[in-house]
Structure formats: structure tokens, C-alpha cells
Amino acid sequence: MQRTQRAKLERRKFFSDPLMVGVILILVIFLMLFILYPLAMLMTDSVYAPDSYSVYQVSQSPEEIKALFADEGKDVQVLSVDRKTVLQLEDITGLTLTHEMGKTASTTYMADILKVELPGTTVAVKNDEGLLSLQSFPHIFRDYTFRRAFTNTVGLGMITGVGAMLVGLLFAYVDCYVKTRSRVMKKMFDIVSLLPVVSPPFVLSLSMILLFGKAGLVTRKLLGIYDSDVYGLSGIAIVQIMTFFPVCYLMLKGLLKNIDPSMEEASRDMGASRWKVFTTVTLPLMLPGLGNAFLVTFIESVADFANPMLIGGSYDTLATTIYLRITGGSYDTQGAAAMAIVLLSMTVFLFIVQKYYLESKTTATLTGKASRPRMPITERSVTLPLTTLCALASAFVILMYVAIPFGSLFKLWGRDYSLSFKWYEQLIKADGLKAFKDSFILSFVASPITALLSMIIAYLVVKKRFFGKGFIEFVSILAMAVPGTVLGVGFIRGFANGVFRTGFLQELYGTGAILVIVFIVRSLPVGTRSGISALRQIHPSIEESAYDLGAGSGKVFTSVTLPLIKESFFSGLVTTFVRSITAISAIILLVTPRYLLITTRINEFAEKGSYGVACAYATILIAIVYSAILIMNLFIKYFGTSKQVREAQKDVQQKRREASERIENL
């Protein structure tokens, strides 16, 4: 069959629209430069060193070499590798070579080739020959710190994943199945599911320390425990479960709502008990969904940087280890890059499993719409324990958040519980206003750009056909699976010396612009996803009709598409703002003293033990974020068109259904 003509025509039609071509080109460049390129640099870094050492064995003694080189005015450095002495020379002229030991990328890996004992002196000559080798991987896998960090990370991910999934399931089940008479309960569910969105990532760690630490209000004051230790696995796991379970709750709630109650009623009708119904009908239907929730949490937990940093103590995870490798004195960039690659491949692999396998399976098992509302369970033997558990968990979460503003108001936590504003005064004295200004401005700049970009990407992905569409969709969603720390290291490696170490775009490094770009990259997937799902609701013919009436793609986007997904655009705007102003993982690696950011300041003060100031910062931050969300909700309530659109769509669908029924009846 002859199909070349279509391709040619499509190409001609495509290129007759320079605006779209330009936008796509810009998008592709942006995604390549700021997502793929840094990751690619990490990958090359882990296997390629731009300069290397050649290691030789010479017959002269170290003293002879030093004397010889001193005469010629050449420099000799004495290195100590694995308790062996190595002389670093500029060249080996005049020396008697007895053995060529090989090449190595850095002094860290030199130990590997020094294993063989040979007579004479070991010398190393640095040259700018690049060295391609996989030695960093076996090296880090032998490295105790890395191995421990790896098992720690996986263990933590497992515990958090299972924990958050179970708590989320409990909440979702109670919300969908159990009759709760009080409105307070519903309200509490809303608050509990909103709080982790609103709060900066490490707020819970902070209050964990305040409430349950050595000087903790609960542990010391109420229970009289003086040696309580929240630092470590249990601390991080509790904090992470509390941070991530609302996501599971919302995911599973959506699933449970879609289970047709008549299936469960059929099971009940055949004589099954509530428990039997749950284990034989509800649970099997939800299995892919539970797996999905587990994986999402696992990825989040593994990528989390702030909580392990603050409350981890000696329990190092991959994210914190990488950070310490980069900022601590060891300068093992190749090793850090290799670790980042390990972490990245883990999250990306799981993300792909989750996205392309589990998600489709979830929708495959639950396609049926609930035909009627579910009869809530009213038996007290079921409702009482379940609601009590939920209430306790919610109360715990709320208590944790309440501790923060109080932490900022008490004079000295643990000793003096009288109220004062001294921490706020201290905050203002210590450049606090500048931190708020910088954080606010940078996030404020990133928001509209991200929101617009993600809507454009969503529009192109859902409504257009062009070469490279798959690439744009995949990369912009993939960014979700990139842990912040990995992205941060990638940006350092990719831009510190300019693109491909050529100095091109080097001026970007250390500026506010690169921080804004990181904010954009980190929030783009969220916005794009919400844009895509909003656009899928809109019948393609609405845009086609505008196109048909003579509007070009730019005009269609601004006059039809954007107004119809205004709500999604605005929520993208606020989400980006919130995520940016509370971001820390990638940012902490890239921020320079020119910019003070709230989150890094909180981290600094918390590390120093100045919990009062940290709490003051966190309190104001939560207030800012909460107002941003309030404004968004108000905006959507009064200006959102989406309700109208939804109704119109529902109307059309309803009519189409009726029409098709009519046709079948004929």
C-alpha cells in the first residue's frame, strides 16, 4: 500500500505552522538541555574521567627521585594511597621503568592497581588522556558506606511503602465504606490529606524531634523518658509514612469509589461475612492499585532527602550519602556520579514498572463505574475500631503540625514553655527577610513558566500528531522519577564548567536562573500530568472546530484550549509555587551564598539545633503556602470555567449514549 503521500502531506502541513514548529523545537531543546543532558553527564561521569593517572614502578628510591626532580625544578607530590606511598610526578624522564602498572581515573581507584607488591617506588603521572572504565561501579559496591546506604535506602523504602499503603488503605476504606456520623471526621480527613501538600518536606522531622526527641515534649515532659532516640530508621520511617500516606489515601479512594458495590453485595448475598467480602472481593480487585500505591511511595521515600538528612542520624540513605560525597571533603565525583546513577536507575525502573505496567492493570480491573451509591457499613463492631484508628492517626498528624507554631513561640523548648516572639526577632536579625524575599521571587518566577510550559506540553501530547511527541511526553513525565539529589548532582556536573565543559552557558551556574530552571524541571511533570488529564476530558472536536474556522494552532491554544483548562493551569501555577518554595533536595546542592532560601535556612538552623528559629521559618512558610492554596481555591470557585465545561461534556456524553441506545432499539 502506498503511504508515502500521507507522510509528505502531514510534513507539509506541519511545517506550514512555524509557531508550532518553533515551540516544539524550544521544548525539545529545553528538555534535552535541562533534563537529559545533566543525567547523561552523570552517566558519562560514572564511566569516564577526563584526565587520568598512569602508574609505574621505577627502580629509584623516593629520595633519589626527589633529589633528581629538585635539581630540574620539577614538582613532586607525595600521595598516600591505601597506606602505600605514591609519588605524583610531572613525567618519568630519567627514571628506570621496571613495570607499567596501568591507568586509573583518580587516586581513589589507584589502590586497585597497587594490590601487587613489587620492588621499587610507585610513581604516578597525571595526564589529560581521558579514561573510559567501569571501575567506579565495582568500587562503590565494595565501598562499605555505599553498601550500607544502599541497603538502608531499600529497607526504608520497603517499610515506608508498606506503612503508607496500609494507613492510606485504612483511611480510604473508612472514607468509602464506613458510616461516619460526624462531619468532624470528614473535615479531619480533608485536613490530614492536605497537610503534607502544604508543608515543607522536613516539617514533620522537626516536630518529631520536638515532640519525641531527647528534650521532647511527649517523651520527656509527659512520659519522663530521658534517653529517647528518634534519630534513625524508626524516626525517618514514621515521618515518611505520615508524609506520604495521604497520596496513597487519595489514590486508593479513587479506586474504591470505582468498585461496583453490587459485586460486594452479591458476595454478601451468598453468605460471606464483611471480612470475607473484603478479602475475597475488595482486596483482590484492589491489588494492582495497592501495588501502585506502594511503588509510588517507595520511589518518593527513596528519593527523599530532607527527612533522612534531619532525623536520619547515622542512618544514611543514598540521597544523603551522595550529598555528603559532593559537599564533604572526599571529592570523589566519579563515585558520587556512580551512586547517583544507581539511585536513578532504581527510581526510573520502578517508575516505568508503575507507570506502564501497574497503572494500566489498575484501570483494566476497574473499568466499571459504580452503578449506585454504596450502602455504608453501620455495624459497630466494624465502625468503632476502624474510626478510632483513623481518628488516632489523624490526631497524631495534627499534633505534629501544631507543634511547629508552638515551637516557634516557646522561649526554650524543653525548658521554658512561656510564650515569646524572640525566635521571630532572631529570624529577622539573621537575614530572614532576605530568605523570604529570595525564595518568594524565585518561586514566583518559576510558577507561570512551568504552568504555561506544562499546558503547552499537554496540548501537544494530547491534541497533536508530530515527530518527537513521544519523546516530549516521556521526558517530561520521566522527570518525576528523577530524585532531587540526582538532578542536583547532574546540574553541578553539567553546568559548573559550562555545557560539555566548554564554558558555554557557564555564567548560568550559581545564578538565580539555574535555581528557577530546577524549580521548573521539578514541577513540570506534575503540571503536565494534570494538564493531560484535563485535556483528555475535552472532546477533540471543540479544538477541531476552531481550527476548521480558520484559527492557527497558536490561536486555538490561547482562545480555546487554555480557557478550557484554566483550572488546571492555575493549579499548576500554585503547585509549582508551593513545590518550589518548599523544595530542598536539588536546590541545596546548587544554591550559592548570593541567595538565601527558606528551606536551606531551616535545614541549617535545625542542624545547629536552633529549633526555635527553624520553627519560626517553618511556621511562616506554612502560612504562605496555605494562603497560596486558599487563593487558588477561591479563584477556581469564582472564575473557573471547568464546571461549565464538565457539565457540557456530560451533556454531550449523555446524549450520545441515548442516541446510540435509540439506534440499537431501531
Added chain:
Amino acid sequence: MSNKKGVKLQSVSKIYEDPKTKKPFYAVKDISLDIQPGAFVTLLGPSGCGKTTTLRMIAGFESPDSGEIYLGGEAINALTPNKRDTAMVFQSYALFPHYNVFDNVAYGLKLRKMTKDEIHRKVMDILELVEMTGMESRMTNQLSGGQQQRVALARALVVEPSVLLFDEPLSNLDAKLRVTMRTEIRRIQQTLGITAVYVTHDQSEAMSLSDQIIIMYKGEIAQMGTPREIYYQPSDEFVADFIGEANFINGRIKEIKGDNCLMEIAGHTLTLPSPKKHPVGSSCRMVARPEAVLIGKEGVLPCRVTLSCFMGAYHFYHVMLEDTLIKITDYCPVNKHTFQAGDEAWLHFEDNCVHIL
């Protein structure tokens, strides 16, 4: 409107890929059409026959895999929809939910950079034509289905396209409104004298609207002609069966007499028109509409009544001619003899209403 143009398709094909088997197949296969300026042409066929694909190729949403499309003599294959002088009325109306009626209709005019006054005048004129005056400031979700349809029509008409395209515009309306709207569409098309291409799977719509009907089946044109031609001279069994009801009666060609044939059916000989030339002695089928078969005490073919049922406007019979079932609708049965199941009867046929396929 004077800018009406004809549409010509020259051996146009469109290949799709089967989503399950990944095998390519022809959605539209080698179609050639010549639509005269000002004509109302309907593409009619069962779902999946390629009619909507053909329409979307004319609009420019799909690119043909081979062949060329002309609008008023100009090749438009490489033009995007926004550069083509066509306007489409969509099945789902596709009104912009964030605009009111006036802004919906004015959308195309604003793109054409007209002055405010001019836009206002044109929008008001066209709203008057579709009888929607006074509704300008309504939002689209405050309109009934029929009103939305009128707005969609007005929005397409107001830009004065050379060709108006309809993609099953009435399928979302209830039965009564459909009848009203199709007379409306015909009236407006006649008033403006605009070329219209209309896609539907509803044969009564096609019959009542069109100057010409194109029946499509499996991506190909099965028959092209006026509604009368299509109904009374279907070219093959598919068309005969798809349009209205049809009885097929097997027989054998006995003799050829000019345009007519002598056909032997169940031992009796009938003289019937035969557009296709069958050789003498070959077996063939004749087609007869139920209302073209007359039942009485005398006739040319004997039969036995198996079902007899009074329907009001007509009397409905099933009769057996040897082992062939024939359906008969006998209109105005009041003054005629009513046969009961089990009766013997005779059949004959209305002149010019039956022919050999």
C-alpha cells in the same frame, strides 16, 4: 452567497492500521467524486464504511494516502484545515463552552479581522436565519440540543465557506427534533445555495435532504445517485438491503429482449428490466420492495401466506414462494381482501419498481 464551489476527489485512498492486529487496511479506497457547486450530497453508509474519514479528508484533518482533493478546481491536499475554505458542523456540536452564543458565532469572523460593526451585523443576520435571535448572550450550556445545533450551524455558515461539511449533526437529537432540524438544514442550504457534504448513517435523513446520495461500503462507493435511483434501482444487494427493506427472489434468465429479460421464477415466467446483462441460462436475483409486491387472488406467482398482521397504515404479510420468504406491506388495506395465515394467494409486482440485480 456567490462563492460556492464544487468538490472533487480523484482516486482518494486512506489507510489505517488496525489497532489490534496492527495490519493496515483501507478506510477509504480509491474514491472518485465530483460534487457540483450548490449541490447537497450525502455520504451514507453503516459505521466504519469510511464516510466520516472522507469528510475529514475534505476538511483537512486527515491526509489522504493517495489521490488528490480539489476545491473549486484548486488542489488542497497540502492545506491545513484552517487554510481551507470549508466549515464543518460537528456531531457533538463542538460549541466553545466558555463563550456565549454571540461569541461562538463571531469566532470565525474575528479571525478574519473584520470590524466590530461588520461582525455584529453578520452574526445577527445569521442568527436570524437559524431563528436564534434574542439568544445571543446565552451560554451554550443553557441551550437545548436543537438550539445548540442551530448555533453550530450558524457558526459554520457565518464565515461563508465554499463548502459546508456536516458530520452526523443530528445524531444527538431526539427523533422529533431530528425531523424538524433536517427540514431546517435543507431550507437554509436552499436559501443560501451553498454546497453541502453531509455524512449520516440514517437513510431517512439522506433521502429527505439530498440532491445526491453516495452509498459507501467498506471504504468504497457502492452506488451514487438521486434518492429515487438509489431506492428503486439499487445496484447490488448491499444497497438494496441497506436502503429500506428488500425482497430477493432467485430465478434464471430465460431470454433477453432489449433492456428487459424473461426471468423464470418457480416455474413461472416474468418480464423484468435488467440493467446488467446476464447471459441466457444463468441464475440471477430480482429485487422487490415490500410495498412493490402486490398480493391478491390473481397474479403471476402463487404463494402461501404464513403471517398476516394489521399495522394501521398497512397490512403486513409474510408469504412463502416455494422456500423463499417474501415480506409484503399492503398500504390502505381497508377496501382490500385480507388473507389469513395458511391462505393461498397470488403475487404480482408494481411496474418500474422491481428489477434484476
